[in-house]
Amino acid sequence: MNIDTVKERAGPREFSPADELPREYREAATRMIEFHANSEIMGAYLERPFIRQAPSIDRKLAFSAKVQDEIGHGQLLYRAAESLGVKTREEMLDDLANGDGKFLNCFHYPMESWVETPMIAFFVDGAAMRRQATLRRTSWEPYAHAMDKVCFEEGFHVKHGEDILSELMSGSKKEQHMTQEAFEEWWPRIIQFFGPTDDKSTHHDFAASVGLKQQSNDDLRNAFLDQYIPKARKYGLEIPDEPRIRERDDGTYVVEEDDLNWDEFFTIAKNEFEPGLGQINGRKTAQEAVDWVRETIENDASAAGGHAPQAAD
Amino acid sequence: MASSPDEFSEPDDLDERERTALETLCKRLADDEFVLAERYTEWQVRAPTLESDLALANNAQDELGHARLWYDVLGDLGFGERELVYERDPDDFRHSTLVERPFEDGNWADPVLRSYLYDVAEELRLEALADSSYPKIADRVEKIQSEESYHREHAQNWLERLADDEESRERLQTTLDELFAHALTLFEPCAPPRGANEASGDKPRAVDPGVEADIVDLGLRTATLEELGEEWLSIVVPYLESLDLAVPIDGDGDDGFEVTAAALPDERGRDGTHTDAWAELYDEFTRTYRELGRDEPTAIMDAPE
Secondary structure, X not given: OOHHHHHHHOOOOOEOOOOOOOHHHHHHHHHHHHHHHHHHHHHHHHHOHHHHHOOOHHHHHHHHHHHHXXXXXXXXXXXXXXXXXXXOHHHHHHXXXXXXXXXXXXXXXXXXXXXXXXXXXXXXXXXXXHHHHHHOOOOEHHHHHXXXXXXHHHHHHHHHHHHHHHHHHOOOHHHHHHHHHHHHHHHHHHHXXXXXXXXXXXXXXXXXXXXXXOOOHHHHHHHHHHHHHHXXXXXXXXXOOOOOEEEOOOOOEEEOHHHOOHHHHHHHHOOOOHHHHHHHHHHHHHHHHOHHHHHHHHHHHHHOOOOOOOOOO | OOOOHHHOOOHHHOOHHHXXXXXXXXXXXXXXXXXXXXXXXXXXXXXXXXXXXXXXXXXXXXXXXXXXXXXXXXXXHOOOHHHHHHOOOHHHOOOOXXXXXXXXXXXXXXXXXXXXXXXXXXXXXXXXXXXXXXXXXXXXXXXXXXXXXXXXXXXXXXXXXXXXXXXXXXXXXXXXXXXXXXXXXXXXXXXXXXXXXXXXXXXXXXXOHHHHHHHHHOOOXXXXXXXXXXXXXXXXXXXXXXXXXXOOOEEEOOXXXXXXXXXXXXXXXXXXXXXHHHHHHHHHHOHHHHHOOOXXXXXXXXOOO
């Protein structure tokens, strides 16, 4: 199939591993799904310490399950990416460890306090939900299929995040104050989750033309604002003055993009942001510490005739 | 001899002796599960493969669920999560030191071995709780048992795979040498809870064998700690030896093994003495609760039935 045919046929769940697809499509799809998978892993990395710090057994259970879900999503997405035949899962995980793998801007920032947890679990996951819902109609069928499960579970995460937010904002003055401060810090990053405006986005045109991407950055961002600004206010959060957000006549919102720090965003996109590098390297160190186990399993597998070991997992 | 089940009083009519026995038993059960789960979660996002990451997270959540079940029994004595976990004096926790030991970075041999040593002990004690004179305890055994056999299978699969590789087996051996003494504390008697009698309180090693005897005499558990310990040894020692691991204990299978005071670690957990790692762990998991100035842990799930 040549690229013109791909563009002609591009529709929801149109292509599967049975199709012979041009390299350009397979590479674009791999880049997109790998980014998504990496983001699941790095999000889990960021949230893991809060399993321990959760202020009750129920919250601890929910947090452990959430982190587990994210790793499960990563597993599912790497499989969907692998099926394009461009990169193996090992290559993608190695790239992530080496600092070559790209992932969401929000997961490059450190998270230090419990009051920050709903910034990820409610707002970032809520933003992710919006994007993922549109990806159920992406043209690469294995990706769309993975999104079915991911969206289902992500719904619980957002509810969990919303519940934590609601609890914090109805707690003591101190809790409310701390939560508002965290919100002000995270809000611009959350808006940048959707990436630069359409005219600055590098990969958008092609991905949209072959049906991989279903909605533009601008549309997704605006839809997110329409939905989440009222939610934030409902829990008593004040929307920061910057970035400036205009309310249109019809009650929908639009953000003044020049108020956002795009230098920082593109530094992050290159994996050159200092805190993010710390997180990439922290994960790398943890993975290197268990290299010996993977080596043992591999030796075991080759001794057993090259079959990937399953039993102990 | 254990008394028959109907001899143990209804929750509202417990006498002092029954209360102390019930509280001591449930705390040792719940604290073990809670602290072990807390340690397991350290492997989330750090396990060797995505698959093993998912599996360990699963076990952690199972153990946390079991902790919830045992703590909930103590609701009958008027205790809530606040008194039992988030505002409890760390010296009043009664878990075995096996479960509080910190993991050395990357030492996957440890969670695997720890899980095996613990899960065999848990299987045995669950059997001894199946006919407990306290119905709420007996009722919860089956649910927990259904999850435990998977844990042991998972641990054994990993042990066998690691033991098959010379270098990995050496790691297992080093870890076994460190963990085994702590595992023996699983069967040590508990100090009674604070305020129960003269043996309790701030005195270290304030063990009261009377409480442990009461647990069995009142039929709360149908086997003694000695019996459980002996059975455990008769399972784990031959199994570990079959993997070419040397188990640091005196005696042999024919005459039984001898657990001497010298074989036990200085800190035994059950008696209220803990290793330094416990103070740090306690400080970490109560941090948010303290920082936010909470006075009640949030319940978001229904109480167990």
